[in-house]
Amino acid sequence: MFAYAVRRILQFIPTILAVAFIIFLLLNVLPGNAALMAAGEQDHNIDVHYIEQMKKDWGLDKPVWLRFLIYVKDLSTGNLGLSFLRREPVAQLILDRLWPTLKLALVAMVVAVSLGIPLGFYSALRQGRWLDTFSMMGAVSGVSMPQFWLGLLLMYFISVKLRLLPPQGYGDGSIKNIILPGFTLGVAYMALLARTTRAAVVEILTNDYIRTARAKGLSEFLVNRRHVWRNALILVLTTAGLQFGALMAQTVIVEKLFSWPGLGSLVVDSIFQRDIPVTQGCILAIITVFLLVNLIVDLLYGFIDPRIRASYK
Amino acid sequence: MNTTTKKLLRQTNLIMGGIITLLVIIIAVFASFLAPYHPIDDADLMVSEEPPSATFWFGTDNQGRDVLSRVIYGSRISLAVGLICQAFNTLIGVVLGLSAGFFGKWWDDFVMGLTNVMLSIPSLIFALAVMALLGPGLLNVFVALGFTNWSYTCRITRSQALSARTLDYVQAARALGYGRTRIMFTQVLPNIVGPILVIATLGVAWAILLEASLSFLGLGVQPPTPSWGGMLSAAREQLFTAPWISIFPGIAIFVTVLGLNLLGDGLRDILDPHTTYQAR
Numbered sequence: 001m002f003a004y005a006v007r008r009i010l011q012f013i014p015t016i017l018a019v020a021f022i023i024f025l026l027l028n029v030l031p032g033n034a035a036l037m038a039a040g041e042q043d044h045n046i047d048v049h050y051i052e053q054m055k056k057d058w059g060l061d062k063p064v065w066l067r068f069l070i071y072v073k074d075l076s077t078g079n080l081g082l083s084f085l086r087r088e089p090v091a092q093l094i095l096d097r098l099w100p101t102l103k104l105a106l107v108a109m110v111v112a113v114s115l116g117i118p119l120g121f122y123s124a125l126r127q128g129r130w131l132d133t134f135s136m137m138g139a140v141s142g143v144s145m146p147q148f149w150l151g152l153l154l155m156y157f158i159s160v161k162l163r164l165l166p167p168q169g170y171g172d173g174s175i176k177n178i179i180l181p182g183f184t185l186g187v188a189y190m191a192l193l194a195r196t197t198r199a200a201v202v203e204i205l206t207n208d209y210i211r212t213a214r215a216k217g218l219s220e221f222l223v224n225r226r227h228v229w230r231n232a233l234i235l236v237l238t239t240a241g242l243q244f245g246a247l248m249a250q251t252v253i254v255e256k257l258f259s260w261p262g263l264g265s266l267v268v269d270s271i272f273q274r275d276i277p278v279t280q281g282c283i284l285a286i287i288t289v290f291l292l293v294n295l296i297v298d299l300l301y302g303f304i305d306p307r308i309r310a311s312y313k
Numbered sequence: 314m315n316t317t318t319k320k321l322l323r324q325t326n327l328i329m330g331g332i333i334t335l336l337v338i339i340i341a342v343f344a345s346f347l348a349p350y351h352p353i354d355d356a357d358l359m360v361s362e363e364p365p366s367a368t369f370w371f372g373t374d375n376q377g378r379d380v381l382s383r384v385i386y387g388s389r390i391s392l393a394v395g396l397i398c399q400a401f402n403t404l405i406g407v408v409l410g411l412s413a414g415f416f417g418k419w420w421d422d423f424v425m426g427l428t429n430v431m432l433s434i435p436s437l438i439f440a441l442a443v444m445a446l447l448g449p450g451l452l453n454v455f456v457a458l459g460f461t462n463w464s465y466t467c468r469i470t471r472s473q474a475l476s477a478r479t480l481d482y483v484q485a486a487r488a489l490g491y492g493r494t495r496i497m498f499t500q501v502l503p504n505i506v507g508p509i510l511v512i513a514t515l516g517v518a519w520a521i522l523l524e525a526s527l528s529f530l531g532l533g534v535q536p537p538t539p540s541w542g543g544m545l546s547a548a549r550e551q552l553f554t555a556p557w558i559s560i561f562p563g564i565a566i567f568v569t570v571l572g573l574n575l576l577g578d579g580l581r582d583i584l585d586p587h588t589t590y591q592a593r
Contacts, residue, residue, distance in 0.1 A: 015429070015430065015433055018426070018430045019430055019433060019434060022430060022434070023434075023442055026442050026443065026446055027442060027445060027446055140571065140574055140575060140578065141567075141571060143574060144518065144522075144567055144570040144571035144574050145567050145570075146522055146525050146526065146529075146542075146545075146563060146566045146567065146570070147526075148525075148526065148529045148542075148545060149545060149559070149562075149563030149566065149567065152545065152548070152549065152552060152559045152563065153559070153560070153563070155552065156552055156556050156559065160552065160553055160556075242432075245433070245434075245435035245438075246435055246436075246437070248435060248438075249435035249436070249437035249438045250437065252437065252438075252441065252530070253437075253526050253529065253530065256529075256530055257529075257549070267441065268441075268530055268532075270445075271441065271444065271445040271532065272531070274445075276445070279441075279442070279445045283438055283441065283442055286435070286438055287433065287434055287435070287438065290433070290435060291433055294433075
């Protein structure tokens with residue numbers, strides 16, 4: 001288990017470096033523009049000397065590869081640079097916004113896991129019956145529905161018509177404010193988990209060991225718990241981990257829609273303000289959270305699946 | 314459940330998905346005949362924010378434009394983005410995957426490394442980064458989405474190309490003196506069209522959803538061009554006074570994406586029943 005964990009954690013570092021490099025490259029291929037943006041207004045009559053000065057001040061006069069090395073060096077000390085616009089440390093801006101986003105993702109996750117997995121599981125046990133047909137139609141609809149539209153509809157019916165919940169904003173951070181955005185964010189993920197769980201369980205049920213378990217007189221409950229559930233869990237966890245990235249990405253849209261003060265709205269605002277250090281930092285933060293979740297999922301495998309533990313002995 | 318009904322149930326996905334997709338394509342192609350008004354020019358502030366009626370089936374927006382006509386024309390943007398972007402993604406995925414599987418060595422390592430990094434960047438976030446670099450606009454949406462979603466195609470093509478190397482018919486082709494490129498395209502590729510087609514269908518749905526998301530954020534198609542995501546973005550302001558503007562473009566996105574997803578599911582059941590990958 002220990003060897004497996006160490007190995008998996010060591011794999012994490014090059015991945016995050018590669019991601020940082022690609023994002024850095026993407027946002028810094030136009031070297032001149034960054035200085036213009038840092039200079040403030042995108043005014044073409046701006047003084048050339050002023051731009052040169054800005055380039056020096058922001059370290060933009062150096063070649064891209066050197067700037068990347070400096071960036072990585074700063075990253076290792078938790079320094080993400082300064083915001084062009086607000087002249088504040090990006091790391092601080094991100095830290096202020098991280099908790100609301102994580103809270104939102106967590107609520108969505110809880111909605112998705114607590115509804116999606118049981119739904120998929122019971123659908124698979126009742127293949128072809130009305131519950132199965134109904135929930136799978138629901139699942140494919142959930143995957144196809146644009147989240148911002150679902151959010152708009154919920155906002156209209158629940159907040160405007162029924163006046164049950166506040167339509168948007170963070171409020172004082174109470175549970176009332178998070179229900180609508182959390183649910184909106186969770187629906188697609190829930191649908192996806194239901195589909196994956198169903199597919200996994202349907203396949204597992206065809207295995208010989210299920211027939212053996214039944215033949216030796218185990219009750220259906222025990223067959224499901226000991227044999228079906230434990231095997232399905234691995235497949236479900238994989239999807240849950242891999243699709244968590246999509247969930248993190250979708251926070252951008254849901255936050256914008258519900259005026260939620262998280263990383264997502266920060267990154268969209270920074271794109272419009274052309275504040276590259278902030279955009280870069282936010283994107284890196286979102287991907288890091290996603291990769292960390294995947295790392296945790298992989299470590300969980302070790303606990304759940306003895307086969308994986310054994311292969312790293 | 315017996316196998317016959319099971320098969321029938323699967324066919325329903327394919328048939329329903331196919332019909333919906335076909336309908337959307339017809340609407341997009343014949344938009345100028347089907348739309349009762351011009352989507353941009355027929356703005357009349359005298360009839361702004363009118364609820365659905367006999368003259369304006371889906372109501373009008375805040376500038377007095379017919380929502381139905383704008384939804385009809387919006388299908389053109391969505392389909393164009395979906396099809397063109399996915400075509401690029403498929404092309405990139407197939408070329409990278411085939412070459413990696415066939416040439417191996419450092420090129421394979423490089424392609425697989427790149428694929429893994431791409432898989433660890435959520436596609437919407439990658440698209441946001443590209444839009445941040447290029448700025449908002451339809452043309453940039455094509456760039457942002459056309460180079461983002463090739464990793465699944467690449468992975469499956471590579472693994473098929475790898476296993477094909479040892480297959481008899483590939484060995485036979487080699488014995489006949491076929492070159493590697495020729496073998497790749499004439500022997501290996503035709504045998505993996507099924508899975509690639511399934512991924513591509515789901516990919517079109519994905520691209521349409523993502524274009525709508527980008528336009529909703531204000532980064533995609535710019536007004537006054539009618540796009541479903543852009544219409545919803547504008548409609549947000551009038552949610553309290555004119556909710557119908559929010560409802561119809563959303564239904565359009567939903568139905569189109571649902572159709573493509575059903576079609577993809579149906580195709581998968583027929584062409585490629587063993588894999589369980591998800592596009593999204």
